[in-house]
Structures are given as structure tokens and as C-alpha cells.
Amino acid sequence: MMTMLQAYNVYEDRCPTRLVLDRLADKWALLILDRLESGPVRFNHLRRDIKGISQKVLSQTLKKLERDGLLSRAVFATVPVTVEYTLTPLGRTLTQTVAALAHWAEHNMDAVLAAQEAYDTAPSAR
Amino acid sequence: MMTMLQAYNVYEDRCPTRLVLDRLADKWALLILDRLESGPVRFNHLRRDIKGISQKVLSQTLKKLERDGLLSRAVFATVPVTVEYTLTPLGRTLTQTVAALAHWAEHNMDAVLAAQEAYDTAPSAR
DNA sequence: CGGGATCCGAGCAGATACTG
DNA sequence: CAGTATCTGCTCGGATCCCG
Numbered sequence: 327m328m329t330m331l332q333a334y335n336v337y338e339d340r341c342p343t344r345l346v347l348d349r350l351a352d353k354w355a356l357l358i359l360d361r362l363e364s365g366p367v368r369f370n371h372l373r374r375d376i377k378g379i380s381q382k383v384l385s386q387t388l389k390k391l392e393r394d395g396l397l398s399r400a401v402f403a404t405v406p407v408t409v410e411y412t413l414t415p416l417g418r419t420l421t422q423t424v425a426a427l428a429h430w431a432e433h434n435m436d437a438v439l440a441a442q443e444a445y446d447t448a449p450s451a452r
Numbered sequence: 453m454m455t456m457l458q459a460y461n462v463y464e465d466r467c468p469t470r471l472v473l474d475r476l477a478d479k480w481a482l483l484i485l486d487r488l489e490s491g492p493v494r495f496n497h498l499r500r501d502i503k504g505i506s507q508k509v510l511s512q513t514l515k516k517l518e519r520d521g522l523l524s525r526a527v528f529a530t531v532p533v534t535v536e537y538t539l540t541p542l543g544r545t546l547t548q549t550v551a552a553l554a555h556w557a558e559h560n561m562d563a564v565l566a567a568q569e570a571y572d573t574a575p576s577a578r
Numbered sequence: 579c580g581g582g583a584t585c586c587g588a589g590c591a592g593a594t595a596c597t598g
Numbered sequence: 599c600a601g602t603a604t605c606t607g608c609t610c611g612g613a614t615c616c617c618g
Contacts, residue, residue: 336483336486336554336558337483337487337501337502337503338503342561342565343554343557343558343561344479345561346557346560346561346564347479347482347483347553347554347557348479349564350553350557351477351478351479351481351482352477353470353473353474353477355477356473356477357462357463357473360462361463368599368600369599369600369601370599370600370601373600375463376463377463380591380592380593381600381601382590382591382592382593382601382602383590383591383592385600385601385602386590392571393567393568393571393572394564394567394568395563395564395566395567395568395570395571396564396567401600404599405599406598406599406600407598407599407600407601408599408600409599409600409601416560416563416564416567419556419560420556420560423549423552423553423556424553426549426552427473427476427549427550427553428462428469428473430545430546430549431469431472431473431476432462432469434472434542434545434546435468435469435471435472437521437542438472438475438520438521438522438542439468440521441519441520441521441522441542442519442520442521444521445518445519445521446519494579494580495579495580495581496579496580496581499580506611506612506613507580507581507613508581508582508583508611508612508613509610509611509612510581511580511581511582512610512611527580530579531579532579532580532618533579533580533581533618534579534580535579535580535581
């Protein structure tokens with residue numbers, strides 16, 4: 327199954343997998359997907375929770391993720407209007423992997439920061 | 453949200469985990485790490501294998517990954533000089549997750565592409 | 579072979595203002 | 599509340615040339 331589907335080489339340029347990987351290789355997208363894992367969240371709630379993201383970038387990123395079928399957008403005719411973002415089943419299959427990446431970052435950041443310091447203070451010819 | 457191990461909140465700005473995640477959220481970095489999984493590779497070999505990457509970006513990305521302690525750089529005094537890039541033990545712990553992400557992209561790209569097409573051809577008020 | 583240095587253009591991000 | 603619109607940097611990436 328796995329071998330059959332692999333009609334494309336990941337390292338090849340212009341392969342569809344690259345397009346998907348490229349979309350996923352986005353700090354904000356990863357954070358948003360991770361944040362939605364626990365359930366639907368409204369726009370300004372996301373904006374508040376994900377510190378440092380601008381309203382424009384949040385809007386753009388949400389639109390891309392919706393286009394990719396990873397999350398869905400639900401509008402409720404309240405006053406004022408309410409919009410909820412929810413992971414689709416497809417998106418939910420991804421969050422496991424995203425969470426794994428986040429956990430790796432969390433558990434290994436000390437090692438990474440130590441490596442950076444060692445690298446920066448190294449007197450060798452760089 | 454999460455629980456015990458989380459001394460930092462991933463969604464907080466300026467948290468170290470964010471810095472690491474940000475580094476990982478790089479298409480080229482992911483491809484390079486994935487490519488090095490099977491063993492040491494030389495500079496121009498990487499350049500050839502990872503289609504579409506420029507020499508400058510390859511060089512920059514390798515330097516960042518080395519600084520993060522994810523890969524090591526070995527110079528051999530041949531003529532001309534040979535440079536090999538190898539995953540460090542730390543880097544090797546990451547490739548499992550990176551590979552999982554690549555596999556997800558590969559197995560689900562059809563669904564993603566279908567979702568994109570549906571989104572683009574939708575007549576609804578967007 | 580394995581890069582560094584430089585120049586340049588496109589795109590992305592920030593800030594601000596406005597709207598249904 | 600949940601965005602859109604616009605303007606303005608400013609960084610990133612590509613291309614080119616050069617070197618030990």
C-alpha cells in the first residue's frame with residue numbers, strides 16, 4: 327500500500343507531497359491546528375490564545391487551512407456574528423503528528439538551546 | 453490544555469518551544485533532516501537530491517541545523533575538500549516525527565488536493 | 579568540491595482604518 | 599465580533615560571481 331502510493335519522490339521538485347509539506351511547514355498553521363485539537367474555537371479567541379499572531383496572518387492562515395480541508399468554518403447568525411473553527415476529520419488525523427512535533431520541541435528545547443550556546447561561544451574557525 | 457511537563461505554554465509568545473517549532477517549521481529543514489536519515493551526505497549531493505533548493509539556502513539551513521545541534525559537519529582534507537553532514541543523536545530522535553509528517557503528507561495529499569479543488573470551485577459567498 | 583559575498587525583486591508581516 | 603483594505607517596510611530567496 328505504502329509503496330504503491332509512492333508515485334512521487336518527496337525530494338522531487340513540484341511533487342504534490344511537497345506542496346502539502348510546504349503548507350504544513352508554517353509555524354502559525356502548526357500552532358492553530360494544535361490549538362483546535364481540544365474543540366471548536368472562535369476567531370478572536372484564537373487571536374488571544376496564540377500570542378503574537380496578527381489578525382491578518384491569522385485570517386490568511388485560517389483560510390488556507392480551510393482550503394486544504396483541514397478545518398471548517400461555521401458562521402452563527404448571532405448578534406454580533408459568531409464564527410467557529412473546527413478541525414475536520416482529515417485535520418484531526420494530522421494533529422497527532424503535529425502534537426508529536428510540539429512535544430519533541432518541548433522536551434528537547436533545552437538540548438537545542440545548549441547546542442546553540444555552545445555553537446555561538448565556540449572560538450573555532452567558523 | 454496540556455499538563456505537567458508543560459512549564460511553558462506553547463501558545464505564549466517568546467517561549468523557547470516556539471523558537472524550536474519555528475525552526476522546524478521550514479520546508480527545507482524538514483527535507484534535509486529527512487534526507488540525512490539514511491546516513492551522511494555531502495553538500496553537493498544534498499544540493500542535487502533536494503531539487504529546487506539554492507546553494508545559499510542550503511548552506512544557510514545547514515548552518516542553522518548545525519547550530520541547533522541537530523546535525524554535525526565533518527570536513528575531510530581531501531583534494532578537493534570533502535564535507536559530510538550527519539545527523540546527531542539529537543537530530544536522529546527528531547527524524548521519526550519528521551518522517552511521520554512526510555508520510556502524512558504523502559498519504560493524504562489526494563484528500564488535500566480534492567479539498568482545494570472543491571474550495572476553489574465552490575460558488576458560495578466566500 | 580564546498581562554499582562566501584553581493585545584488586535584487588517578490589512576498590510577507592506589521593500597523594492602521596473601516597465595515598456588516 | 600470577525601473580519602477586509604491599504605500602505606509600508608523588510609526579510610527571504612533566487613541568481614550570479616568569486617575563492618581556497
